[in-house]
Amino acid sequence: MSNETNARYSVGIDLGTTHCVLSYLDLDKARKDPTTEVEISVLAIPQLSQPGLIEEKKQLPSFIYRAHESELNQSDIALPWNAEQQVIAGSIARQLGSKTPIRLVSSAKSWLCHSGVDRHANFLPIGSPEEISKLSPLTATIEYLDHLRQAWNHQFPDNPLNEQDVTITIPASFDPAARELTADAASNMNFQHLTLLEEPQAAVYNWIQACGDNWREQVSTGDIILVVDVGGGTCDLSLIAVSEEEGNLTLNRIAVGDHILLGGDNMDLALAYRVKAKLATEGKELQPWQIQAIVQACRDAKEQLLLDNDINEIPIAIPSRGSKLLGNTLRTSLTRNEVSETLVEGFFPNVSIDQHPVAARRSALSQKGLPYAQDPAISRHLASFLSRQVDAADDVFGNLSSGNEAKSFIKPSAILFNGGVLKSPVLADRMLSIINQWLSDENVKPARLLSDADLDLGVSIGASYYGYVKQGQGVRIRGGLASTYYVGIESAMPAIPGMEAPIEALCIAPFGMEEGSEAKASETEFGLIVGEPVHFRFFGSNIRRHDEAGVQLDYWPEGELEELPELQATLPSEGRRIGEVVPVHLVAKVTEIGTLKLEAIAVTSSDKNSEAERWQIELDVRD
């Protein structure tokens, strides 16, 4: 499918949990000379590095600092495009926030996909005093986009960002509401051509782009590519099957993993606490600011110790905060052993394929907080993912196994790494050797590593390349919906005291549903009450891939369906009596942007054009 736009640039935006990156590709140039290799650049984003100093960096840290009115002079926070800057984002925010955490907004992206909170509500920074003006996860996302937009428009005044072909990346595990919210944030920028792309897919596009035409020699039909993306805050998994159609290799995204809040930041913290414990045994108590400094120092030291070299120990010196530097400097060190015990064994333990994360996936939280993964072992999460997706490739390849042998997990034949954490050769090697151990236990050939270019900037570069691919150049990954979606229907059964009424699940959007298509969920009618919000329970499954729209399940094995935040539909009372019940059908649509839209269609009434009346169903209910 070619999707011709007249935009000059294809822009890829990686809205990361800890960093944002923007890259761009000149489509005009590529159109004029389709034979040359495309050229992708990364925007140097002007941002304050400290009050009054503006630096250009390829990454914009995803942090916002809510400064006190008397904290900074207006002239010290001016940006090239705005002398009266209100929002302080980027390097300076992270730097100021390290000393005043109560005013620091961070991890907005993780909140954006946290269904337990109202994502439109202003509550960030979380837990800070009342007088600090708060932002919602949505507004924070808008602010990061706005900074990128201004930086772009400053550099390309003749080609404003909203007229370009923009691709924003999101985790593959984002639920429909989080996707919708990201699109919402982008709609504030008035983008004319917007697409959402899953990050692991962007990583694959980056790899294709880096290989040039060579990529066809590195994979062949029957390959299953496992994409492991471990960023600063999240761990994102996807499987891509390589098949052949009319002599051409095609790529199919066949499965995505659960949303796992586990990343590089957890690792730095783990190391810092290890150092803290070591100092405690020496009788040295640390203050909070010292822990902050140790986290930073550990991050630097870790990078050295995780390289393939002979360094066994890196000294860590934390200076006092006062101007007296000598005598008050705290000294300790980080050894290769400690790093390897904490990170390699802690986050990438050698486990067998049947060892899955131990803790419950969602526990009742008494306090508002992010649902961080309770099991830090990425290898266990991966084992669980591969086991759950055991038959994910069957639709693409047909069931190849002879049937007798029970398959225990899906066997990837190629691995693509992405994200800053896997830049470290020690961790990447460990990850690869664990997977290959699983494969060799089953007498399967080891998977090979597809080498990627830049693991930090790759997602954004891949996204801008995708904008070019969309114009009809090169191979496109087939994806569609990564889950099957259901609404809950309470079954008509006499109420039994102390027991919840059993619920049935009606499939409304099948797995793999493509952009621009629509599915109607059978003839099942729902009653909407005019003037009153009606709630639906909403479920998703990234394992059940054969349920067609309209299928009604009265039973499913534990864990196959995951409950998502409930849906809400409100019928305006115009022309109707409040309290009246209108029978509707449910229809699901996947928009061109890549978001899921649910609509209720009236069964009997029609509007002036004698089309059935339609109402939008909200994916993200505001409390």
Next chain:
Amino acid sequence: MNIDLSSMPSTIDMFHLILTILALLCFILLLKKPKNISNTSPQIEEKIPEVEQAVIEKTVQLKEATPDAALQLLTLLQQDARFIDFVKEDLSTYSDADIGAAARVVHEGSQKTLETYFTLAAVRNEDEETRISLPKGFNAAEVRLTGNVVGEAPFNGTLIHKGWKVSEVKLPKIAEGHDTSIIAPAEVEL
């Protein structure tokens, strides 16, 4: 003395050929050098008061070193490397171990600052303490001759220090109205 101007060499020997090429190379290098600097360090250039272009006989216009860029560098070094704190300390009362611990902070931070804002390279790539030869017309700004400086080029001597040059400066830009004289603000914890 009798100089026969008509006796031009009819063939160019090897020595003269090399000499010509070297002279040309030096000439090109000389031409390129000032251009290079103005291209790569626009931030600095902006702050330098314009130097009169016209060459006035005998009087030489001196460039005023801009304090903003210098103060900014001090800010960065203090911020990342605690440079001012370190230099302002009286070292005499401390043990080498204490000084060593502090030196790590200063060294790590300074290294970060240098790597972030400057692209540094050696002027000469030969090993120090080896013999090198300087052709005629070498750049006297890049190479300093010392010791027994007599005779004509090519000069043969021992490379004592390989030299440093900055090929790129990427200092942060300074916001209008920012007071650069505050190298480090006083910090008050509430």
